Amino acid sequence: MTFVKNIPTQPQILTWLNQVKLFEGLTQDALMPIIENASYMEFKQGDMISYEGMPLSSCSLVLSGQVEVYRNTYLGEEKIFGIFSCYDLVAIAAVFMPHNRFPMTIRAKTDCSVLLLEKNSLLLVCKTNPIIMQRLLIRFSAKLYEHINNIDWLTSSSAEQRLGAYFLSLSSKQGHQFILPISRGQLATKLGMRYETLSRLLSSWRKQKVIAIEGNKVIILNITYLDELTLPSQRAF
DSSP, X not given: OEEOOOOOXXXXXXXXXXXXXXXXXXXXXXXXXXXXXXXXXXXXXXXXXXXXXXXXXXXXXXXXXXXXXXXXXXXXXXXXXXXXXXXXXXXXXXXXXXXXXXXSEEEESSSEEEEEEEHHHHHHHHHHOHHHHHHHHHHHHHHHHHHHHHHHHHXXXXXXXXXXXXXXXXXXXXXXXXXXXXXHHHHHHHTTOOHHHHHHHHHXXXXXXXXXXXXXXXXXXXXXXXXHHTGGGOXXX
8 A cells, every 4th residue: 555644845756856866966957847846755665666567746855665577378387687776777768668667566665755756746856967968878878787787697607606706795894794685486587497406406405504593694604615516607898
């Protein structure tokens, strides 16, 4: 269930927008089309914010909590493509897609609040502020390069290597102890392996004392093993 708790003032909306790198340094006048048409919403954990295929009328800016974007596979499994936190823009690239539809489903991962940025207002601000388009091109180029590398890695690596690389990615942000942000079923789908394969790898690593697991918390005990395992994924740039 969604509801509006408080209607934010224009100065408050400007403060939120200026926390986003895309809008950093822009004045209230420059952002006024977005400010005037933005909508503040709150969602409970599990609430759907938008569905794949729905007409796209706005872009979500996360103000608190987390939201996740996913698709269902033909077997009904959820494939998580991203988790977004405070001051992240969700599906900003979709604003420019010619089909004008949400390419994935967006759901509240936790209780959260979002600012819905109306699409036409966002496009108008982009048109009148070239610095935003420059920042978007840098962002999209980096994402494209990242996805090319991910596809290359996915098609040339083993299931064990992909799991190791994923754990190292989480470790680089949270340290040697981290919480899995998605379920094991979702993780298996994300890494392109069967659930049974994931369970077998986790069990083997625990026996070898590569990792320890406490619920959804993972503790890396032998990071050298994972570093050597994933060496082929490392790039110079």
